[in-house]
Amino acid sequence: LAKTTQPISMDSYEGQEVNITCSHNNIATNDYITWYQQFPSQGPRFIIQGYKTKVTNEVASLFIPADRKSSTLSLPRVSLSDTAVYYCLVVVYNTDKLIFGTGTRLQVFP
Amino acid sequence: NAGVTQTPKFQVLKTGQSMTLQCAQDMNHEYMSWYRQDPGMGLRLIHYSVGAGITDQGEVPNGYNVSRSTTEDFPLRLLSAAPSQTSVYFCASSPLGTYNEQFFGPGTRLTVL
DSSP states (O other), X not given: OOOOBOOSEEEEETTOOEEEXXXXXXXXXXXXXXXXXXXXXXXXXXXXXXXXXXXXXXXOEEEEOTTOSEEEEEESSOOXXXXXXXXXXXXXXXXXXXXXXXXXXXXXXX | OOOEEEEOSEEEEOTTOOEEEEEEESSOOSEEEEEEEOTTSOEEXXXXXXXXXXXXXXXXXXXXXXXXXXXXXXXEEXXXXXXXXXXXXEEEEEOSSTTOOXXXXXXXXXXXX
16 A cells, blocks of 8 residues: 655644645555545534545645656645645545545644 | 434443444445544544445454445444544545545534543
8 A cells, every 4th residue: 555654744824825744755656645634523524525636625635746656735825714634645546445544733823 | 414424423332342333424425434543643544335235344343343334324333442532523425436526414522441
């Protein structure tokens, strides 16, 4: 299984763009990259998923370079409510299992 | 839709007691799973199921049993609780098939004394 590495924590201020990078050097050809968000005392919530290049939804953008050994979650103009833990996961082809790392704890200040 | 529901929200057990954590979903999802999350850590997969009557072990299955008699329900049984099982337990569900978004329940906070 492809192991992921991401920063333990990040700080930002309201209104700034936040980029969280995740490395996954052993990703296999058919694996996907997915990101979940977790608020305190809640279960994780799906944010975005992609295979290559760029994916954008109403919440975030996901950038994946051609070699797919890393990915970057971009949160535009964060607010206090974006304070949470963000998990980068590699979804292995032909399995539904999610393997979580320790995630990145994002703290947004006023 | 209620989504994924878990009961109870909180539970305190004594060492050696047994109990069942309940998980139900009303989205007709085939895939269901149980995770535990220790303080400051990511989630670890305990058991999962790809449909009624089919279950399999995850990363940390010891001390836990599961069964799946219906599509909707996926209970997790602690056979003989130990302090090391103090954790927050999350249930999740999704349609079967790779790359599907998984929906998580609100969690059960379990303390074993």
